Amino acid sequence: xxxxxxxxxxxxxxxxxxxxxxxxxxxxxxxxxxxxxxxxxxxxxxxxxxxxxxxxxxxxxxxxxxxxxxxxxxxxxxxxxxxxxxxxxxxxxxxxxxxxxxxxxxxxxxxxxxxxxxxxxxxxxxxxxxxxxxxxxxxxxxxxxxxxxxxxxxxxxxxxxxxxxxxxxxxxxxxxxxxxxxxxxxxxxxxxxxxxxxxxxxxxxxxxxxxxxxxxxxxxxxxxxxxxxxxxxxxxxxxxxxxxxxxxxxxxxxxxxxxxxxxxxxxxxxxxxxxxxxxxxxxxxxxxxxxxxxxxxxxxxxxxxxxxxxxxxxxxxxxxxxxxxxxxxxxxxxxxxxxxxxxxxxxxxxxxxxxxxxxxxxxxxxxxxxxxxxxxxxxxxxx
Numbered sequence: 001x002x003x004x005x006x007x008x009x010x011x012x013x014x015x016x017x018x019x020x021x022x023x024x025x026x027x028x029x030x031x032x033x034x035x036x037x038x039x040x041x042x043x044x045x046x047x048x049x050x051x052x053x054x055x056x057x058x059x060x061x062x063x064x065x066x067x068x069x070x071x072x073x074x075x076x077x078x079x080x081x082x083x084x085x086x087x088x089x090x091x092x093x094x095x096x097x098x099x100x101x102x103x104x105x106x107x108x109x110x111x112x113x114x115x116x117x118x119x120x121x122x123x124x125x126x127x128x129x130x131x132x133x134x135x136x137x138x139x140x141x142x143x144x145x146x147x148x149x150x151x152x153x154x155x156x157x158x159x160x161x162x163x164x165x166x167x168x169x170x171x172x173x174x175x176x177x178x179x180x181x182x183x184x185x186x187x188x189x190x191x192x193x194x195x196x197x198x199x200x201x202x203x204x205x206x207x208x209x210x211x212x213x214x215x216x217x218x219x220x221x222x223x224x225x226x227x228x229x230x231x232x233x234x235x236x237x238x239x240x241x242x243x244x245x246x247x248x249x250x251x252x253x254x255x256x257x258x259x260x261x262x263x264x265x266x267x268x269x270x271x272x273x274x275x276x277x278x279x280x281x282x283x284x285x286x287x288x289x290x291x292x293x294x295x296x297x298x299x300x301x302x303x304x305x306x307x308x309x310x311x312x313x314x315x316x317x318x319x320x321x322x323x324x325x326x327x328x329x330x331x332x333x334x335x336x337x338x339x340x341x342x343x344x345x346x347x348x349x350x351x352x353x354x355x356x357x358x359x360x361x362x363x364x365x366x367x368x369x370x371x372x373x374x375x376x377x378x379x380x381x382x383x
Contacts, residue, residue: 004175018046027282032194099193128145132156133163150372158273273319273326280312280319287338290345310365312334313357339351
């Protein structure tokens with residue numbers, strides 16, 4: 001098991017390094033040049049390339065390796081044509097890698113303590129979807145519960161982001177299910193740290209942001225811990241439902257938060273999407289810090305504009321096939337950020353073009369998903 005963990009961790013590092021040149025020229029306004037999101041961006045770009053290539057080819061290890069080669073080639077072009085912009089300070093790299101490593105180890109310890117994929121919550125369904133994606137040679141993947149059917153009624157792209165590194169590494173899905181959860185938690189922690197650091201240029205605020213986003217939730221945990229100190233003989237039933245109760249603080253509602261979701265262990269779309277939502281927020285922060293007007297908020301020169309436009313469009317567009325309701329939410333936030341930024345730049349009349357361009361691209365980049373999607377819901381046996 002230790003070998004699988006090391007291989008997986010090393011693979012995530014490689015994917016992040018492969019994507020950093022692209023991220024660096026896009027996030028020119030950020031102190032860390034977007035290093036905090038390079039791993040998330042790398043996984044997203046690699047998964048999207050593998051997904052697109054799977055239509056004319058097939059979803060296989062060879063296709064994923066081809067996608068990785070294309071990612072490396074794109075980054076090499078960025079280095080060749082924008083060499084002066086592909087850089088990051090050594091201390092920034094060290095801090096971000098420490099944050100990612102510590103978060104990875106913390107959540108790995110949680111998963112090692114409770115790795116079972118049991119029929120509690122939605123683990124069986126999530127595991128079935130992950131295996132369906134892994135076993136499919138074409139997309140949409142096959143329906144794991146209906147022979148001959150397709151998974152064309154559900155947002156499956158999040159499982160693809162786990163399946164892609166699983167294909168490369170050759171690690172079994174019963175292992176990568178848990179490693180995926182650990183990775184998404186660590187990626188979220190890294191991105192949250194980056195947001196706090198890029199906003200303030202203070203390490204302590206980066207750490208505070210990470211703690212509040214990934215580790216701290218509501219005050220229920222305080223009372224729960226106090227109860228355990230007063231009653232150290234509390235059994236496993238109380239422990240399970242103590243954590244569960246923290247998500248039901250408002251009667252008849254569900255109030256999940258990242259730490260609960262990463263601890264509970266459902267590899268569900270709303271959990272997978274957390275680091276990708278933070279990816280979008282970091283890219284929006286980069287736009288917010290720009291002083292340019294119109295399309296120049298994405299960069300100066302067509303090469304930079306193209307990269308600066310496609311990455312946010314890809315990140316926002318991925319949210320629909322990841323966790324559908326996140327897409328309109330973040331599209332509205334993106335629109336608001338651009339409007340505010342253009343107002344500050346005294347160029348509000350130029351705002352519609354960069355907004356519309358990214359909005360349209362966010363759909364076009366995932367057009368195969370929309371063409372295949374059959375979101376009609378359950379309709380019975382059809383007799």
